[in-house]
Amino acid sequence: xxxxxxxxxxxxxxxxxxxxxxxxxxxxxxxxxxxxxxxxxxxxxxxxxxxxxxxxxxxxxxxxxxxxxxxxxxxxxxxxxxxxxxxxxxxxxxxxxxxxxxxxxxxxxxxxxxxxxxxxxxxxxxxxxxxxxxxxxxxxxxxxxxxxxxxxxxxxxxxxxxxxxxxxxxxxxxxxxxxxxxxxxxxxxxxxxxxxxxxxxxxxxxxxxxxxxxxxxxxxxxxxxxxxxxxxxxxxxxxxxxxxxxxxxxxxxxxxxxxxxxxxxxxxxxxxxxxxxxxxxxxxxxxxxxxxxxxxxxxxxxxxxxxxxxxxxxxxxxxxxxxxxxxxxxxxxxxxxxxxxxxxxxxxx
Amino acid sequence: xxxxxxxxxxxxxxxxxxxxxxxxxxxxxxxxxxxxxxxxxxxxxxxxxxxxxxxxxxxxxxxxxxxxxxxxxxxxxxxxxxxxxxxxxxxxxxxxxxxxxxxxxxxxxxxxxxxxxxxxxxxxxxxxxxxxxxxxxxxxxxxxxxxxxxxxxxxxxxxxxxxxxxxxxxxxxxxxxxxxxxxxxxxxxxxxxxxxxxxxxxxxxxxxxxxxxxxxxxxxxxxxxxxxxxxxxxxxxxxxxxxxxxxxxxxxxxxxxxxxxxxxxxxxxxxxxxxxxxxxxxxxxxxxxxxxxxxxxxxxxxxxxxxxxxxxxxxxxxxxxxxxxxxxxxxxxxxxxxxxxxxxxxxxx
DNA sequence: GATTAGGATTGGAACGATCCAGTCCGGGTG
DNA sequence: CACCCGGACTGGATCGTTCCAATCCTAATC
Numbered sequence: 001x002x003x004x005x006x007x008x009x010x011x012x013x014x015x016x017x018x019x020x021x022x023x024x025x026x027x028x029x030x031x032x033x034x035x036x037x038x039x040x041x042x043x044x045x046x047x048x049x050x051x052x053x054x055x056x057x058x059x060x061x062x063x064x065x066x067x068x069x070x071x072x073x074x075x076x077x078x079x080x081x082x083x084x085x086x087x088x089x090x091x092x093x094x095x096x097x098x099x100x101x102x103x104x105x106x107x108x109x110x111x112x113x114x115x116x117x118x119x120x121x122x123x124x125x126x127x128x129x130x131x132x133x134x135x136x137x138x139x140x141x142x143x144x145x146x147x148x149x150x151x152x153x154x155x156x157x158x159x160x161x162x163x164x165x166x167x168x169x170x171x172x173x174x175x176x177x178x179x180x181x182x183x184x185x186x187x188x189x190x191x192x193x194x195x196x197x198x199x200x201x202x203x204x205x206x207x208x209x210x211x212x213x214x215x216x217x218x219x220x221x222x223x224x225x226x227x228x229x230x231x232x233x234x235x236x237x238x239x240x241x242x243x244x245x246x247x248x249x250x251x252x253x254x255x256x257x258x259x260x261x262x263x264x265x266x267x268x269x270x271x272x273x274x275x276x277x278x279x280x281x282x283x284x285x286x287x288x289x290x291x292x293x294x295x296x297x298x299x300x301x302x303x304x305x306x307x308x309x310x311x312x313x314x315x316x317x318x319x320x321x322x323x324x325x326x327x328x329x330x331x332x333x334x335x336x337x338x339x340x341x342x343x344x345x346x347x348x349x
Numbered sequence: 350x351x352x353x354x355x356x357x358x359x360x361x362x363x364x365x366x367x368x369x370x371x372x373x374x375x376x377x378x379x380x381x382x383x384x385x386x387x388x389x390x391x392x393x394x395x396x397x398x399x400x401x402x403x404x405x406x407x408x409x410x411x412x413x414x415x416x417x418x419x420x421x422x423x424x425x426x427x428x429x430x431x432x433x434x435x436x437x438x439x440x441x442x443x444x445x446x447x448x449x450x451x452x453x454x455x456x457x458x459x460x461x462x463x464x465x466x467x468x469x470x471x472x473x474x475x476x477x478x479x480x481x482x483x484x485x486x487x488x489x490x491x492x493x494x495x496x497x498x499x500x501x502x503x504x505x506x507x508x509x510x511x512x513x514x515x516x517x518x519x520x521x522x523x524x525x526x527x528x529x530x531x532x533x534x535x536x537x538x539x540x541x542x543x544x545x546x547x548x549x550x551x552x553x554x555x556x557x558x559x560x561x562x563x564x565x566x567x568x569x570x571x572x573x574x575x576x577x578x579x580x581x582x583x584x585x586x587x588x589x590x591x592x593x594x595x596x597x598x599x600x601x602x603x604x605x606x607x608x609x610x611x612x613x614x615x616x617x618x619x620x621x622x623x624x625x626x627x628x629x630x631x632x633x634x635x636x637x638x639x640x641x642x643x644x645x646x647x648x649x650x651x652x653x654x655x656x657x658x659x660x661x662x663x664x665x666x667x668x669x670x671x672x673x674x675x676x677x678x679x680x681x682x683x684x685x686x687x688x689x690x691x692x693x694x695x696x697x698x
Numbered sequence: 699g700a701t702t703a704g705g706a707t708t709g710g711a712a713c714g715a716t717c718c719a720g721t722c723c724g725g726g727t728g
Numbered sequence: 729c730a731c732c733c734g735g736a737c738t739g740g741a742t743c744g745t746t747c748c749a750a751t752c753c754t755a756a757t758c
Contacts, residue, residue, distance in 0.1 A: 011474065011476075013743095013744055013745085014744060014745060014746095015744075015745090023707075023708090024707065024708045024709070025708090025709085025744090025745080025746090026707070026708060026709080026746080026747090027706085027707060027708080029745070029746060029747095030706095030707090033746085037705085037706075037707090038706075038707090039705085039706065039707095042706080042707085054474070056471060056474035056475045057475060057744085057745070058413070058475060058476050058743085058744050058745070059412075059418075059475040059476055059477045059745095060409050060410075060412035060413040060416075060418065060476055060743080060744075060745090061409075061413050061713090061743070061744030061745035061746085062744080062745055062746075063408075063409035063412075063713095063745090064407070064409035064410050064413050064713050064714065064715085064743090064744080064745070064746095065712080065713055065744085065745050065746045065747075066713090066745080066746065066747095067409075067713080069408075069409065071456070076441065076442055076445050088438065089437065089438050092425065092457070093425055093459075096425050096457045096458065096459045097459045100458065100459050105456050105457065105458055105472075105477070106456070106457040107420070107454050107455070107456050107457075108441070108445045108454065108455045108456075108457065109445065109449065109454055110442075110445045110446045110449050122405065123454075125360065125403070125405035126405045126406060126407060126408040127360075127407050127408055127409055128408045128454070235642050259642075260642060263642045263643075263644075266644065267644045267645070270619070270644050270645075288638070289637070289638055289639055290638055290639055290642045290643070292584075293584050293608075293609060293612045293639045293643065294612075294639070294642065294643050294644070295612075295615060295616045295619050295643070295644065296616070296619075362713095362714055362715085363714065363715060363716095364714075364715090372737075372738085373737065373738045373739070374714090374715080374716090374738085374739085375716080375717090375737070375738065375739080376736085376737060376738080378715070378716060379736095379737090382716085386735085386736075386737090387736075387737090388735085388736065388737090391736080391737085406714085406715070407713085407714050407715065408715095409713080409714075409715085410713070410714030410715035410716085410743090411714080411715050411716075412715090412743095413713090413714080413715070413716095413742095413743050413744065413745085414714085414715050414716045414717075414742075414743055415715080415716065415717095415743090416743080
């Protein structure tokens with residue numbers, strides 16, 4: 001619809017539509033933005049002309065007048081090779097779909113990796129975007145501070161770790177709960193001593209997930225001493241740490257802070273001839289592509305990224321319409337995707 | 350710079366800068382867009398005021414007048430779970446960086462998955478974007494046809510398979526050459542009989558890559574009869590196909606059309622107790638995350654996505670400045686990333 | 699039939715930039 | 729000295745929309 005433009009002449013404008021329909025520009029504008037103001041027959045007549053000539057409002061003109069671009073900025077950080085943070089892909093896609101429904105679009109921009117603030121100010125001052133979505137809050141939230149200071153609307157994916165009293169809207173996933181789910185799952189599968197392979201200190205997200213492991217272990221009356229290990233996020237570091245822990249044959253469960261690390265544990269098992277799921281249970285985190293394709297399949301904690309994106313868009317919408325909500329924060333629950341790395345059933349064939 | 354806005358009053362405009370600098374609006378405009386037209390001292394004076402008040406041109410106004418938004422549209426297709434097409438991540442990121450250098454931004458949009466044309470027309474007619482980058486040309490190029498018809502600028506990542514005479518600009522990676530590299534590598538490693546695991550017929554990309562395998566085999570005087578298999582792009586299908594081929598113990602090399610399929614072959618090896626690299630060589634395609642983290646590491650054909658993005662931006666720029674190039678098409682060479690799945694050296698430890 | 703209320707519609711004035719057709723000015727030329 | 733030239737700069741018009749205040753119209757009320 002609207003695609004059947006008959007004449008390939010100049011783009012139709014509001015004025016040309018108005019003239020053709022025998023009404024004023026304002027009436028056409030209202031037909032688009034406040035149709036309830038028009039009499040039924042007038043609306044129908046205007047609509048007919050709009051369809052006939054294939055009119056689409058000019059965004060620039062609208063943006064200039066209304067001072068809103070219907071664009072949402074997202075700084076697209078470089079994905080580190082070798083780690084499984086390509087989960088952004090899933091998130092961004094849902095974000096695009098969710099924003100499309102409210103007539104918004106996502107504008108990507110980049111910035112000096114050393115300066116987390118780079119790029120925001122420019123887009124904002126040139127009125128190119130109405131709001132921002134901020135995804136990397138793990139290292140503090142200087143962007144949030146900047147934007148809050150200049151009064152720019154934004155929503156973060158990630159709670160304000162450093163400043164729990166921050167009033168800005170955010171959506172996050174309960175990582176501790178995820179690790180708890182993972183650990184409970186391993187305990188229920190009969191692995192009494194579950195190790196934790198986490199990131200090095202300093203990662204708020206990592207520490208949060210770790211508390212979930214501790215909570216589950218404590219609830220089961222299990223000892224955690226010597227079972228919590230901190231390493232960097234790569235396959236080899238995890239492989240070596242797993243080898244070390246596996247020297248103690250009573251350690252048969254591994255809850256991991258990431259899929260990358262979970263995969264590293266699977267590598268160690270392969271090298272030792274231990275059967276994943278049967279001899280040793282392993283759970284990763286993020287349900288990345290790696291978890292899905294690695295042999296024989298890695299059980300993983302899945303974040304509801306689709307839901308996160310949807311809620312973020314809702315909050316953006318709320319903020320932009322100045323309907324301030326009392327507590328504009330949402331904590332979502334992760335879930336567990338069970339694969340063979342925690343299943344005792346026969347593997348193969 | 351420009352960030353030291355002193356007063357948080359209303360946004361400075363061209364007119365306000367002009368007044369403060371004691372010149373006309375046009376002069377300020379020229380200072381920004383055609384500085385060579387100004388006398389040196391005038392330029393310096395205007396610049397000083399611009400910096401002082403922290404002026405940034407309003408994009409909407411500029412866009413309205415010049416009819417160009419400096420935005421480039423990219424339809425962000427849903428990533429299929431379970432397949433390794435997260436390589437878009439790497440591509441998109443470079444695209445964002447490359448466009449930033451020319452003052453452009455990437456706007457993501459989505460569309461009805463059933464309608465490859467959905468979304469383009471709207472963005473174009475509302476003058477929201479100046480050009481498009483099209484990434485999925487594997488299923489024909491209806492978008493390219495549409496855009497060419499309405500005279501909209503665009504560049505595709507992927508050659509026009511159906512219409513080799515198409516005149517639109519494109520950048521692509523020589524997939525046949527990639528498969529040839531993979532096959533040559535396996536042959537050189539002593540695997541005389543190299544099987545090809547490809548996609549089902551109908552995929553132009555898949556067929557193209559397949560010819561590379563055939564070329565390398567023919568050059569080596571090797572027989573391909575019974576060694577070319579077509580399956581769907583998932584781990585299990587590949588695993589089963591590999592099992593079947595491995596019934597013939599002379600088949601010790603696998604060139605695969607994707608990493609997903611390569612990983613499936615690795616699964617089959619694990620189930621049969623065969624050592625990757627030592628007993629059987631496997632090469633995937635795309636150098637995805639899965640290839641990097643899967644055990645023991647999957648040799649893979651890597652597309653120069655960064656270079657693709659850069660060349661695409663160059664072409665977009667060329668097209669937008671109406672400097673038509675004679676043959677606006679670039680074919681890039683892939684490379685091979687060697688990992689343990691094709692190395693006879695000891696694995697583990 | 700004059701008055702009024704309120705819904706429907708209108709036309710001028712922005713929004714903030716660039717385009718275009720000048721004007722101003724200082725110096726070289728005949 | 730009149731004339732012309734070209735570089736530097738100016739001011740109105742314009743892009744396509746929405747805001748605002750005013751006007752028109754219809755029907756109900758007195």
